[in-house]
Amino acid sequence: MPNLPLFRDPWAKAESWRKNPVFTNRVMLRNMFPGFGIAVVAFTAYVVVDNMYLSAQKSQDPHHH
Template sequence: MPGPLYRDPWAKREAWRSHYIFSSRNYLRHGLPGFGIASVAFAAYVIYDDFFASKPTHSAGHGEHH
């Protein structure tokens, strides 16, 4: 006896759910495009600002307010 004689009429319409684009692994890889580049750029900016940017010196206690 062959398999069941019925066929799911919605199978074609539901096939997209099992496509590899909608897998959880793909969501993790491509969920936040540009996040890696943005985090590297932000880290470079913070390092530059902390170590290389000239900072004005503030002398405390002179009563000058700017």
């Protein structure tokens, strides 16, 4: 087997960046919307507090239109 020719891709080093885990679809999708998770949590907290505040305000003021 030592007499067999060695075939190597001369562009393998230049193309190796494509195999890096940073460029997987999952990572790229997660990085497409940075802060989206924090925004969802903040918006949910806002809606919950707003609904609790409005329900407390309605129960205190019977003349609210």
